[in-house]
Amino acid sequence: MSNLIRAELYKLQRNKTFWVLIGTITGLSALLHFLILIEWWQLSGTSFDSAGLSELNALSTFTLPLFFNLIVSTLAGFYISNEFSHHNVIKNQMISGNKRSHIFLAKFIVFTLGSLIVTILIPLVIAIILVMLFGHGDVLNFTNLLYLGRAFSLFTAQFLCFTAIVLLIAIVTEDSGKTIIFTLLLSIVMFVIEKFLTYPFIKMLYENTIFHQFSEVFKFQMTNGEIIKSILIASVSLIIIMLCGVLLFNRKEIK
Amino acid sequence: MSDFILRTNKLSKKYKSDFAIENINVTIKRGEIYGFIGQNGAGKSTMLRLVTGLTFPTSGSIELFGNNNPKELIDEQKRTGAIIEQPALFPNMTAYENLEVHRLQKGIPGKECIINTLELVGLRDTGKKKAKNFSLGMKQRLGLGIALLSDPEFLILDEPTNGLDPMGIVELRELIKVLNREKGLTVLISSHMLSELYQLANKFGIIHRGKLLEELTGKELDEKCRQHLRIKVDDPTKGATILEKQLSTTDFEVMPDGTIKLFNFLDDVFTVSRTLTSNGLVIEHLSQNGDSLENYFSKLIGGVDIV
Known part of the structure; x- marks a missing residue:
């Protein structure tokens, strides 16, 4: 399978959308952090505020599903779906003599890596660089670094499930536009459920999804139980989504 | 080692209520150039897609290199190269980069095979030109290069001369003949151009409305037509x-x-x-x-x- 991962990495490195996203997110991230640091943009009430890291408030934008789904779905649309539609290069991969489950896993690994770089790594690294450049390096003490490490590790675990869902959507729709629309719809539905639905059963269900965890993992204080629950939700969701993905991909007829 | 490269047994594919192909029995021996002839929509591409594993049969079985275990057929695909319908290329990559992706996918060691393949299909001098700027003929040749990259034993070509100019068609024909003669490459080639296949193939399968009407050797066809x-x-x-x-x-x-x-x-x-x-x-x-x-x-x- 390592050859498939290398092939996927090669394709990702040559994917224009990936580089456009890197450029856009780098610029946007630098701008938002800059505006926060010069206190031109007063953002309050975030999880980072309560952790005493208000200098990193701009990061909260990048942890909102409604925002980061646009990044992830765009990459999925132009990196995954296009292989099925415009160029149909998926045919060559399918007849290359590799198991379909391996092809799916290689795509998931590299697509997730690309999404992680654009959505999490770049904003976080830029935030740390700017905070230090603006002379606020003292906020990055041991306690806060521990908080950031825990929060982003758990966030990444949930994020893996999200990229698996988006990958599944991209493979089913086989179209970049539809991938973006359906991912956006999913995020909107989850947002509506979170904000407006009060039915106890649905609320209970929602609270055990990765979408609820996206905000929960940034709480400054998390009990061991909550951490384990978060890891369990991510693990179980990932296993279920990946199994569905492999099953679907194994049965998929390539046009 | 099996003498048969491909054997299908009552192979059928049904889409909703219509059979795209029905009860097809095809036999291709090592070293043959098998011409699959049929009109547009006769079921040629469906047959090739089933053989390459892009789609799954409704009934019947496929035996590739003597192996008919569905789970092991995927391994046998490593010994084949194929172009199904249009060549599938990354438009924003050069010919070299397109081949590199496939080299990595197939796990072929060393990059010499890329240069050799580009030379073989006459695309050595395309440099940094992206595939999207290639002519249809160049795209076909690059597609053929992808299929030949791993030095396959069995080559499957679906209407490979589409878009080629007369010289390109002659060159492709000669290339296939050379590979068949010198490397013993077995070829399954589909076309609706009977005269074109006649010059290349030594065995023919005639398909019409999803059914294989006749399978005959070049000599038998000659006799019937003479x-x-x-x-x-x-x-x-x-x-x-x-x-x-x-x-x-x-x-x-x-x-x-x-x-x-x-x-x-x-x-x-x-x-x-x-x-x-x-x-x-x-x-x-x-x-x-x-x-x-x-x-x-x-x-x-x-x-x-x-x-």
Whole structure:
């Protein structure tokens, strides 16, 4: 399978959308952090505020599903779906003599890596660089670094499930536009459920999804139980989504 | 090692209520160039997609390199190269980069194979030109390069001459012949251009509306299409002797039913009939037979449509 991962990495490195996203997110991230640091943009009430890291408030934008789904779905649309539609290069991969489950896993690994770089790594690294450049390096003490490490590790675990869902959507729709629309719809539905639905059963269900965890993992204080629950939700969701993905991909007829 | 590269057994594919192909039994031996002939929509591409594993059969089985275990067929795909319908290329990559992706996917060690393949398909000098700026012919050649990159034992080509100019078609034909002759490459090539396949293949499968109508060798096809006089006399042995001695020809065949197929004297039927009757033979039947390839195909599919 390592050859498939290398092939996927090669394709990702040559994917224009990936580089456009890197450029856009780098610029946007630098701008938002800059505006926060010069206190031109007063953002309050975030999880980072309560952790005493208000200098990193701009990061909260990048942890909102409604925002980061646009990044992830765009990459999925132009990196995954296009292989099925415009160029149909998926045919060559399918007849290359590799198991379909391996092809799916290689795509998931590299697509997730690309999404992680654009959505999490770049904003976080830029935030740390700017905070230090603006002379606020003292906020990055041991306690806060521990908080950031825990929060982003758990966030990444949930994020893996999200990229698996988006990958599944991209493979089913086989179209970049539809991938973006359906991912956006999913995020909107989850947002509506979170904000407006009060039915106890649905609320209970929602609270055990990765979408609820996206905000929960940034709480400054998390009990061991909550951490384990978060890891369990991510693990179980990932296993279920990946199994569905492999099953679907194994049965998929390539046009 | 199996002598058969591909064998299908009652292979069928159904989409909703219609069969795209039905009960197809195809046999391709090592070293053959198998021409799969049929009109557009006859089921050629469906058949090739089933063989390459892009789609799954409704019923029937596929045996590739002697292996018919569905779970192990995927491993046998490593020994094949294929272009199905249009060549699938990354438009924003160069020819070299396109081949590199496939080299990585197939796990082929060393990058020399890329240069060799580019040389083989005549794309060595394309440099940094992206595939999206290639002509249709160049794209076809790059597609062929991708199929040949891993030095396959079995090459599957679906209408590979689409978009090629006459010179490109000749070059492709020669390339396939060279690979078949020098490397023993087995080829399955589909086309709706009968005359084109006739120059390349040595075995033919004729498909129409999802059914394999006939499977025949090049020699058999030649015989069926070759113009001849069909002569039926009361004593075929004597007839053959007379043709040989008095008309000085050996270009004839005595068929199992006693009919003589005479491949010359087509413009001089009178001489033939006079010679036979003057030697005391009774001519029961004498007619000129044989079709052009197109007419033969047209008759076979039971219509006037010419491929």
